[in-house]
Amino acid sequence: MRCRINTDFRYQFEYPDRLPVAFIGAGGHSFRNVYPALQYLPVDLRAVCDVEKDRAAAYARMFGAPTYYADHREMLDRESPRAVLVVTGYDESGRVQATDIAADCLRAGAHVWTEKPTAASTEEVRELMELSAETGQFVMTGLKKVFTPAMEKVKAIISAEEFGPVSSVAVRYPQSMPPLADRQDLVAMRSFLDHIYHPAAVLNYLMGPVDRLSYEWEPVTGGSVTSLRFTSGAVGTMHLAAGSAGTSPLERVEVVGPGGNVVVENGVRITYYRAGSRGTYGRAPSFVVDDEVAPLMWEPEFSLGQLYNKNLFYLGYVPELLHFCEAVIAGRSAEKGTLADALAIMQLFELYRDLPPGVTGRPAIHD
Structure with missing residues (x-):
């Protein structure tokens, strides 16, 4: 695994070839930490989507996307992005919104980077793994640490x-x-x-x-x-x-x-x-x-x-997003932040959810 030490980073405009990407989500976290990271990535931001269309329009204007949408399925159909970045929240039941969105992106033929958490259960992660294998597209989770x-x-x-x-x-x-x-x-x-x-x-x-x-x-x-x-x-x-x-x-x-x-x-x-x-x-x-x-x-x-x-660098935002973009451009899967990594984390989550204090439990890492 490469560790970039004292190597010069390119700015977005210095890349001769840039990856066509779309962005789903226009919230505070993405505004502070993810959209600004794009200036160091080999990307061409084609569209922004958010359920609040006015916010999508504002973010598109600020970060240079020519189009915006309120429906991510319409965006995927019209724009056909090669990769999609997803930063969303939770629904009223506590489920992770990005899980279903990532599945829609895979079916549309796009690779996906999604901010953590990937899902709310190991079952949902496994479903994404199966869909990823079926479509040939990969999902990477934002494990900035x-x-x-x-x-x-x-x-x-x-x-x-x-x-x-x-x-x-x-x-x-x-x-x-x-x-x-x-x-x-x-x-x-x-x-x-x-x-x-x-x-x-x-x-x-x-x-x-x-x-x-x-x-x-x-x-x-x-x-x-x-x-x-x-x-x-x-x-x-x-x-x-x-x-x-x-x-x-x-x-x-x-x-x-x-x-x-x-x-x-x-x-x-x-x-x-x-x-x-x-x-x-x-x-x-x-x-x-x-x-x-x-x-x-x-x-x-x-x-x-x-x-x-x-903070975009020492907190890991730019490095993780660059890792994703380089993997897509090279035609390979990510090496870190994989669905296997997300599954291991979710297995620990489910142990804490189900296991009483003082009792020893084992995650089903290899099943």
Whole structure:
């Protein structure tokens, strides 16, 4: 997997060939984080669609699309886009609107990038997988966390021979979960479904499939701590730290090997503690270790008008969308954010939905 480090990005107008795309959705999130990313992608935005036609018209005008629609099926029929970007919400029952929209796009012959979550059940993900195989078009889910420069660097570090086999991982993310009695209600589980994709995507990307898990839950904030074992034999924890201060950094990830560990704090600060000795206990006169084993640290400087200082880049939006566009142009499927990745995440979601605290459960990863 490529990790773009210190390579120049092209701007949209510099690409000689651009992918004809349509965009479904004209909400606040897409306005802030997805439409602006198009300026760095090899795309030609042909149409915008939203159920509120005035919003579709406004977004088309602002982001350079020549046409707009209120009905996505009409748009697909008239425009025949090669790829479609989907950023929508939930219906009144709590179902993910993008699931059916993605299916319509596949049937219309278009590849699909959709913001997470992909669906509200594993059954719906499997139906998309079957339809994708039938139509020859693929669906990619927006798993931005696994496209961040920080997480791609962690993956590169722990995959290197010098790091050795990963033994454990700890992921912290501030997310509440309702009481077990309410978890069959998709409306009550909406926030959990919307956000479990972030820490679960990181676990899946760095550690691979989960073999089993159990968790403890507390009722004051809805926070929980999960104990995990992965099929690799490694172990881990996921601390869903509901109730943590809004003034604190949201997340922390630490991966440990047989002598080294790497930590990501606040999504942008990476510290790689390389294997080395502190010196003989009671005899070491200095805390300064040799340069060849000294910790390495990376973080942005946030002063220059560089692309890496834009949240579109360090949060992973541009990298994930570029990955999608490059896959479509190359005639191959995406390598990350696949429906298989979405299925693994949804299997964890359904475990949390059905499993009582203190009971061990297994996701059906290989079924």
